[in-house]
Amino acid sequence: MTHASHSTNSPFRGFTLREWQEHYRTAPGSLRTTLSMVLGSLSHTDNAWIYRATANQLEDQIAHLESLRQKAEGSMAALPLFGVPFAVKDNIDIAGWPTSAACPAFTYTAEADATVVANLRAKGAIVIGKTNLDQFATGLVGTRSPYGAVRNTFNPDYxxxxxxxxxxxxxxxxxxxxxxxxxxAGSGRVPAGFNNVVGLKPTKGWLSNKGVVPACRLNDSVSIFALTVADAQTVAHAAGGYDAADAYSRPNPRTAPVAISAHPRFAVPDSLEFFGDAQAEFEFDQALDRLSSSGVTLVPIDFTPFRELAEQLYYGAWVAERTVAVGQIFEESPEVMDPVVRGIVANGLNYSACDAWRAEYLRAELSRKINLALEGFDALVVPTSPTIRTQEEMVQEPVLYNSQFGIYTNFTNLADLSALALPSSLRADGLPAGITLVAPAWHDDALASFGRQWQRSLTLPLGATGITLKPEEYMTSTPLTASVRVAVVGAHLTGMPLNFQLTSRNAVRIEQTTTAATYKLYALANTTPPKPGLVRAETGSAIIVELWDIPLARFGEFVAEIPAPLGIGSLELADGRTVKGFICEPWAIPDATDITHFGGWRSYISHLASLKNA
Structure with a gap:
């Protein structure tokens, strides 16, 4: 049964981004009363919060948002998160608010917003409060905080x-x-799995870490929790982007696919460990069965390098990076720290600079093996966590059980991978079970494209709200700018001779559709392989085309391979959309054969084959 402690009577409980947008469309003058109601509904005895906005802090944000709305002159396109309340982990700065990293003696007042917070506020979002965490973000458990252990939302014993x-x-x-x-090491995925929500772990460097208290600067990622995959994706695009003020920020090269292929291939560990948790093992097997039945091809791969790299994060010289990150308070006042966290941080003193370099060489070698192992796959699928533990069990074995939680998460940032934790099912004991998709860097949108389909196929409640997903919530409201949608009509169609020019550039087939009924199709003369020409005409027909999304950075080289008389222009589809697509110069038409009546290139090729075999 879902744990209902600290529940809210707010009418906005469980609202998705789409519902928030609809609310403000229908009640445009309700911004102040709405947000005051949300803030007022938060319990002061709820230790998931460390700090809640004061009335003045909320009013300052509202006034700023009203000024943004005035500048927008009624157009809300620039404010897709208008009035949407969100929470921030208390190791991320908000100007004028305290940042504690769950260590009262460490607390300081932030001078400026963290870049991710500033980006979200610029899109209209409102910070309601700051949340509890394992001290200095050291742990996968949620129990290492002087503010108290945060309880599982489905069963407070866990x-x-x-x-x-x-x-x-x-x-x-x-x-x-x-x-x-x-x-x-999994801090944005394990809690997602244990509480039945989506946890997006972006590619390192996409979301700036400026204004974030570091745990391991080389491996830290700001992560996003949302009720739907579409919401997580929208927030990531609003929060992310290159930040010159963060030395580890990097621009998206826009070479990765933005969707999963029509016939996905997922890697699965060849050996799985659940530490005796039969229910977790059963639910993961069920998830694999659902993936298979939905058309995903599952292929076992050697999980050894993944496991070896995961062990390095806490049992190798990498732990010394945490020692550096905590810094002065550990050196001068270690007694104020959580004892378990202090013990982990102290272990970093056991390693030399030589050990650190050896650890980096090993990380690079294992990372290369991992990325090579993932070639040819759309993603790796793993349990989000192999098991879950009670609060009492965690007291008995705080380090061992924490380590168990991370065997499917710890390697991800060390190997420069993206990851998406997804709800999967509810176990027989009522606790959530989840899966995580892992892919190379910058495949975040591709993982989200599959995640939306996956969430659509389930009948799970959103988090612990008891509310189910509405059909219109499946799709992202974010227009993706990392790709170009191209309509192909001939030799680039699936299975045709030039299709490799798309697939070799990480293009993904989106759908088959038709043009508007204003085109003619011709078989061009003297082309190898045979190619058609598509020409706009007053008296034309609808012609079958395939739509492919090509990564933006690969689009130019794709176009460069297109020979005359063909080129890329704008095509109108039957449903009114306009996309880029193949067009033909008029001078080639007099020598070509009109094949419009076939309705598409594939039918014409089949006709030629039938004549040859007759």
Whole structure:
């Protein structure tokens, strides 16, 4: 049974981004009363929160948002998150608010917003509060905080997962529309899995870490919790982007696919460990069966390098990076730290600079093996966590059980991978079970494209709200700018001789459709392989085309291979959309054969084959 402690009577409980947008469309003057109601509904005894906005802090944000709306002159396109309340993990700065990293002695007042917060506020979002965490983001459990252990939202006897425990909890209960966490070793995925929500672990460097208290700067990622995959994707695009002020920020090269292929191939570990948790093992097997039945090809791969790299994060010289990150407070006042966290941080003193270099060489070698192993696959699918533990069990074995939670998460940032944690099912004991999709860097949108389909196929409640997903919530409201949609009509169609020019550039087939009924199709003379020419005409027909999304950075080289008389122009589709597509110069038409009546190139090729075999 879902745990209902600290529930809210707010009418906005469990609102998705789409519902928030609709609310303000129908009640445009309700911004102040709405947000005051949301803030007022938050319990002061709920230890998922460390800090809640004051009335003045909320009013300052509202006034700023009203000024943004005035500048927009009625157009809300620039404010897609208008008035949407969100929560922020308390190791991320908000100007004028305290940042504690769950260590009261460490607390300071932030001078400026973290870049991700500033980006979200610029899109209209409103910070409602800051959330509890495993101290200094060190842990996957949600119990290592002087503010108290955050309870699982489905059963308070169990852990919430960490370190982003509070962000997962308030989101799962529908108190906010989305929340920010951080993820170094799984802190944005394990809590998502334990609380039945979506956890997006972006590619390192996409979301800036400026204004974030570091855990391991080389491996930190700001992460996103949301009730739907579409919402997580929208928030990531609003929050992300290159930030010159963050030395580890990097621009998206726009070479990765933005969708999963029509016939996905997922890698699966050849050996799986669940530490005796039969229910977790059963639910993962069920998830694999659902993937297979939906058309995904599952292929076992050697998981050894993944496992070896995962072990390095806490049992190798990498732990010394946490020692550096905590810094002065550990050196001068270690007694103020959580004892378990202090013990982990102290281990970093056991390693030399030589050990650190050896660890980096090993990381690079294992990372290369991992990325090579994932070639030819759309993603790796793993359990989000192999098991879950009670609060009491965690007291008995705080380090061992924490380590168990991370065997399918710890390697991800070390190998420069993207990841998406998805709800999967509810176990027989009522606790959530989840899967995580892992792919190379910058495949975030591709993972989200499949995640939306996956979430659509389930009948799970959103988090612990008891609310189910509405059909219109499946799709992202974010227009993706990392690709170009191209209509192909002939030799580039699936299975045709030039299709490799698309697939070799990570293009993904989106759908088959038809042009508007204003085109003629011709078989061009003297082309190898045979190619058609598509020409706009007053008296034409609808011609079958395939739509492919090509990564933006690969589009130019694709176009460069197109020979005359063909080129790329704008095509009108039957449903009114306009996309880029193949067109033909008029001078080639007199020598060509009109094949419009076949309705498409594939039918014409089949006709030629039948004549040859007759």
């Amino acid at each position: 852990v919430s997962g960490g370190s982003s425990s509070g962000s997962a909890s308030v989101l799962a209960r529908g108190l906010v529309a989305f929340s920010l966490g951080t993820d170094t």
